[in-house]
Amino acid sequence: MLYLSGNHRLEDIQELIKQCAANDRLGQEKLYRKFYPALFLLCRKFFPEQADALEVLNDGMLKVFRNIGQYRDDKGLFFNWVYTVVRNTALDRLKNVKWNNYVDVEEINVPATDNPLAALELADIYKLLDVLPAATRVICILFYLEGFAINEICARLQLSAGTVKWHLSETRSRLRPVLLKYYSKNQGYSG
Missing domain, CATH: 1.10.1740.10 (RNA polymerase sigma factor, region 2, helix turn helix motif)
Structure with missing residues (x-):
């Protein structure tokens, strides 16, 4: 904040x-x-x-x-x-965003301490976020930048935990190639 x-x-x-x-x-x-x-x-x-x-x-x-x-x-x-x-x-x-297009998978495990955005500058974070679809971007921001817990995101956006976890997994998979390119020698990001 x-x-x-x-x-x-x-x-x-x-x-x-x-x-x-x-x-x-x-x-x-x-x-x-x-x-x-x-x-x-x-x-x-x-x-x-x-x-x-x-x-x-x-x-x-x-x-x-x-x-x-x-x-x-x-x-x-x-x-x-x-x-x-x-x-x-x-x-x-x-809350008016169409969230139903995403898979509701309960078993996706998202490590709370593995923040792919942690080592980046704020200006770079905004550029990276532009590669994410709107719904995934929102959940990424709430979890990684605003510090909301998964259950808090679920409550605020009226989503299931599986849907939130899917978006966080999608964040990591979509940002991985961009981050690998960003870090010339894979420094600071373990993907």
Whole structure:
């Protein structure tokens, strides 16, 4: 998960929260612009098309503005709350994806500690993710980048464990040739 960087001073955030709670459009715009880069990247992970990512980000921020009174600073950083709201908006949208085209195989074993994306730079990860079909990409992101457990993915996307495991297996098989090409001497990836 991304965290609030040092250039987002706490006083500025508190003032923007107050403005947004008062439905101040300028305050909402400032908050949107302040968090846009990180939140757009989050949405882009799930939606390869820029227009789709932007639409989900806007829907998520609308939820933030409507529910800003529910944020409690004693529960964590404001950015983390906003990030979660936007991520959940993206996941809700993904529930409409056609998942039934995939095999439901319970016996596929996916090692939780073997992350094929762990040694890569963030920019390279986004390029690699573009080779995955949309449904597989979403599950790959949730498992390897967002840290969701298989049972959490099942619950959020209303899928069986076998379907989620199949997508994770598909991730590894589709990324293996790309990763082998990426690492000239097979360094850092055991496939």
